[in-house]
Amino acid sequence: MAKAMNFGVVGLGMGGHHCRSIVSAKGAHLAAVCDIDEERLARHVKDFGCKGYKRYSDMLKDPEIEAVCIVTESGKHAQMGAQAAEAGKHLIVEKPIDITPPRITKLQAAVKKAGVKCGCIFQSRMDNCNILLKRSIEKGHLGRLIGAHASLPWFRADSYFEGPHGSWKGTWKLDGGGSLMNQGIHTVDLVIFLAGAVKSVCGFYAVHNHKIEAEDQAVAILRFENGALGTLYTTTCCIPDGPQRLHFFGTKGSFIRQGGTLEVCEMGPPKVRERLLNLFGGKRKKQAVGSDPMAVSTDGHTLIIEDLVKAVRGNREPVIPLESARHAVDVACSIIKSARTGKEVQISSMRK
Numbered sequence: 001m002a003k004a005m006n007f008g009v010v011g012l013g014m015g016g017h018h019c020r021s022i023v024s025a026k027g028a029h030l031a032a033v034c035d036i037d038e039e040r041l042a043r044h045v046k047d048f049g050c051k052g053y054k055r056y057s058d059m060l061k062d063p064e065i066e067a068v069c070i071v072t073e074s075g076k077h078a079q080m081g082a083q084a085a086e087a088g089k090h091l092i093v094e095k096p097i098d099i100t101p102p103r104i105t106k107l108q109a110a111v112k113k114a115g116v117k118c119g120c121i122f123q124s125r126m127d128n129c130n131i132l133l134k135r136s137i138e139k140g141h142l143g144r145l146i147g148a149h150a151s152l153p154w155f156r157a158d159s160y161f162e163g164p165h166g167s168w169k170g171t172w173k174l175d176g177g178g179s180l181m182n183q184g185i186h187t188v189d190l191v192i193f194l195a196g197a198v199k200s201v202c203g204f205y206a207v208h209n210h211k212i213e214a215e216d217q218a219v220a221i222l223r224f225e226n227g228a229l230g231t232l233y234t235t236t237c238c239i240p241d242g243p244q245r246l247h248f249f250g251t252k253g254s255f256i257r258q259g260g261t262l263e264v265c266e267m268g269p270p271k272v273r274e275r276l277l278n279l280f281g282g283k284r285k286k287q288a289v290g291s292d293p294m295a296v297s298t299d300g301h302t303l304i305i306e307d308l309v310k311a312v313r314g315n316r317e318p319v320i321p322l323e324s325a326r327h328a329v330d331v332a333c334s335i336i337k338s339a340r341t342g343k344e345v346q347i348s349s350m351r352k
Contacts, residue, residue, distance in 0.1 A: 005090075005309050006031035008065040010056050010080065012040045013165055014094060015071035019048055021301035022069070027309040034059045037164070056080065060087040067308060070094060074181070075174035078103035081118065082110035090117045090312055092304060096185045096329050097322065099176025101350040104326045111322060119308040119318035120325035123300025124190040129262060129280040133248075133255060134194050136276070141268030143252030148195035148222070148230035152187045154179070155241035161212050170212030178214035180205065181332050184234030187244055189328035191232065194248065197225045197327060200346045203335030209237045220335045223344075232335075 007022045009015045012035040022030040032051040035041040045052035053059040060068070060083060067090040070080050078098035084091045085107075097104050097120055111118045124130055137145070161170045168174040175182050192198060200223045205215035216237050222230040228250075243259030253267030255276075262280040265273050277283075304320065311318045330350040338345040 002027065002313065004029040005312065006064050006066045007069060007305070008032040008034060008053075008059050008062070008067070008089075009069045009071060010034040010059065011071035011073075011094075012037070012044050013071070015069065016044065017301060018069045018071055018092075018094075018305075019044060021299055021305055023048065024299065024302045025305040025309070027313075028305050031064055032059055032062060056083070060084060060089065065089060067091060067312075069305075073168045073174040074176055075099050075168075078107040081107045085110040085114040085116050085118070088114060088116065090308060092119045092121065092308055093322075093325075094121045095189075095325075096176065096181060096332070097325050098329065099174075099181060099333075101326065101330055101333060104322070104329060105351075108322050108326075117308060117311045117318055118322050119304055119311065120320045120322060121301065121304060122186060122189045122193075122320055122325060122328070123304065124186050125193050125320060126300035126303045129257065129260070129276070130190065130193065132276060132279075133257070133262075136268050136272060137194060137248075137250075139268070141253060141272060142248065142250030142255075145195060145224070145226055145228040145248070145250045147247070147249050148191055148224065148228055149232075149247045150187050150191050150230070151233040151245045152179070152184050152235070153233075153238035153242045153245075154183055154236050155238050156183075156210070156216075156236035158210060160236075161210060170210065170214050170216075172213055175214060177205075177218075177332065177336060178207075178210075178212060178216050179234040179236045180215060180218040180335060181329075183236060184218065184232070185328050185332060187234065188232065188331055189325070190244075190246070191222070191230065192327055192331065194246075195224055195226075195228060195230065198331050198334075198347055199223050199225045200344050201331060201334045201338055202344045203338040205336065205339045208235075218335060218339075220338070222331075 033044045034053040068084040069092045071094045170178045203220040205218040210216045217235040220232045246257045256264040265276045307319045334345040
């Protein structure tokens with residue numbers, strides 16, 4: 001049996017979840033954590049029985065650390081990821097990869113030069129329902145895709161944006177936006193994962209009910225490379241808040257997913273529809289669910305960590321590589337640019 005890969009985690013807000021996922025992951029071992037907040041650092045060192053570093057540079061010098069999870073403020077991801085790559089560490093970067101396309105390009109160059117592996121966190125891609133929906137779309141069960149619509153009606157209290165660990169949120173400098181770049185980036189990526197690459201966007205945003213710089217509501221029209229049209233809506237103002245909602249339709253059928261429930265599945269052969277609704281519909285059949293391996297729910301972070309271990313050992317790309325994960329940031333930045341200029345923005349312009 002191969003020796004477990006030693007991981008370090010920097011940033012112990014959401015990084016605490018990374019720690020738990022590393023402990024759960026096969027082939028991985030939590031060796032160290034890092035945070036400038038000494039109290040938070042001490043608590044994680046005690047809880048996980050690992051080494052603790054207040055300085056990121058010191059953790060990168062640790063020869064035992066083989067991979068690093070970057071879970072700091074979004075606007076620091078690319079720089080800290082590049083530092084890890086230059087130190088010869090493999091890495092996993094929390095969403096979004098960073099908040100500007102040029103920074104992500106620099107991170108890609110650093111990873112390539114160092115010859116390390118870099119996986120990215122978009123755990124919705126690891127969800128079994130989303131995987132089966134994607135397979136069904138690829139098999140043509142929707143026919144030619146016409147519409148791909150998504151909404152995220154969430155709420156965040158003012159306290160979310162306050163305090164030593166919250167004041168960076170909702171800022172352009174470190175968060176790169178608000179409801180779109182922070183909360184909504186998972187939805188942006190999931191729409192891309194299912195519908196394909198976006199060609200251009202028209203967007204609007206505003207600050208309605210929070211004392212923050214960046215938007216707490218964004219709306220966009222998406223034009224996909226395959227010709228489909230879509231809409232995207234994100235907010236942190238909705239009281240009460242609700243679940244993410246997807247509504248896709250094509251020339252042969254449609255599906256609606258709200259939260260974890262597949263509410264409508266009118267696509268593909270009857271057996272396909274029945275299986276999807278049995279597994280993920282509102283009236284799930286216990287027998288079918290119990291006998292189908294796709295019914296098993298696993299933490300997406302854990303799967304991504306396990307995949308990085310396999311990617312390093314097998315010398316292959318991680319399941320969510322940088323090039324794939326950056327498209328969501330390209331799209332989000334294009335929506336913000338469109339809102340500011342009042343013009344349709346081509347996604348390709350983010351690469352210039």
